[in-house]
Amino acid sequence: MCAALVATGCSQTSADQSADEDPNDRIAVTLPVPAANVVVLNPGAEPRTQLEYNLEFSSTSEHTVTARSTISQVLGDDPEQDFSRPEVTMPISARVGGGNAAGNNVTLTVGDATSPDNLVNESFGDAAGSEATIRMDRNGSVQELTLSPTEESDDIARESLEHAIFQTVYGVVALPSEPVGVGAQWLVEQPIVSATEILQSTTVTLRERNGDVIVLDISVEQKPTLDFFDIPGAGRVLIDSFDSRGSGSITVDLTKPLPTDGNVDVRGEQQYSDPDSGFRVRQRTGMSLAWTTD
Template identity: 40%
Template sequence: MFPKRTAQVVAALAVVTLAAACGSDDGTSAPSSADVTAGETTVPVSAVTTTVVDAGAEPRSPIRFALDAAAPQNVLMTTRSEIYQQIGDQPQQDLSTPALTMPLTATVAGAADPAYSVGLILGPVTSPDRRLTDALTASQGSKAGLSMQPTGAVTALRITPPPSSPDIARSAIEQAFYQAVYRAVVFPDTPIGAGAVWTMRQQVMSGMSLSQVTTATLRERDGDRLTVDVSVTQTPDAPVWTLPGGAGTLDIDTFVMTGTGTLVVDLGAPLPVDGTVTVAGEQVYSDPGNTTRLRQTTTNSVRWSQP
């Protein structure tokens, strides 16, 4: 099975890796499961369950976003995905996605009932890769959007690329957003204070089902500005991966995806204002006959900064 379908396996792995980075680099429901209407792709984002480990110091209070519809937010989001893959003794392949820097303007429509509707407009997106930068030219002015609960949980992602946007540009932008939504900080329902620790559990769905656990620590709070340290771990939900498109199955021999970072959020703004989260690891898969192994190393990062 494996040698005859190498190309299909490679393509499937690339999809899973990119989605998971973000998600999961694995991250959200795969684009194939999305609803597409009039050029807009809506991708549901799996629910997050929070559990407080340590409520932190007094004073404690519930932490909720109160987004201001009259105050647009401008921020830069930079994503990067390094993917190196080797099948058996073949030469290693570089399936990396060049770094992407996206100027975003976020506006809020209405109150949280039950979630804010956040509209996003892309400025001129750039990349060190000249070919990708050229392809991204048509994407300037693209629209996207989030459904965001007051806890910070993102429940849906909407992307509306212009019709003239090349596939390579659309894919790069989509994967960048997938990474961002699966690295969002979600606050617990109960009151917390400085030093609080809580976990965020979320199912990451792409070609493979992953469980993502993010441990968050409230390092500092200055009014509505909060600094949160995070650590991320992803594990597969089954020891066998069923490949998409009826390509068979692969045994998951090794799967390690962990990461850390720090995010700074403003409770009046929908997107982080500063910080970076990086997740990296190694995966090894083998065909059921154990005749061929596929090894993959990945590193994915999302960085937020001021324009």
């Protein structure tokens, strides 16, 4: 994952933040978010209207996100090893900042995050008040993510929150620019930042609409764009097989920047090999996101 370290100030001081902490002393990590391409497959039933976010400046919404990613790996004939990340539950206060006709800046402030893993859970003690800022288009596309943990956050807390927030941002579904009605389907294609080039294709169905609130059914498939990838200093690895797919549903209030309810679960199996020795690595992977609103 590419990251650029830049010194920056935070837009506001969290109520949970230490009174002695100067937000301008924080180090921010800016992560690129690859652009999403949206194509309408079926415009749905009449009446059709354009779906777009209508975020009011300085408005705040409260969300709770639970993120989990799993990975188990078998090297050759060795026993399977588990490299899964502990589950993280984050209360998030989303505050809409300045913007223009194209979109808004949104600051996500993490409250008292928790994890069933004792080590990770203890590390969150000084992480309350950590922030992330996203630039969000009116169709829900996120252009950039900047993470700003509290100064007191240790490496475990920073890494755990960074991964969970990145999953959260990928969980925001881009909307079509064309008018659509109930039953509409559109395809969202977006590259995934990983060791190899992976394209995530998400088929979205508009199941319900009630004013600003919409319910979306989601089907996800991930595929590599090449049949190999290169590891710096280690050479080329072949992708023998790759399967990753999942589904879920989310509820979106178009006056709030994050989904208000729902869950998405993606599972996969992959096999890689060394082209010279034939040595094989097998993996099982998973990612899940669950949303609720306070």
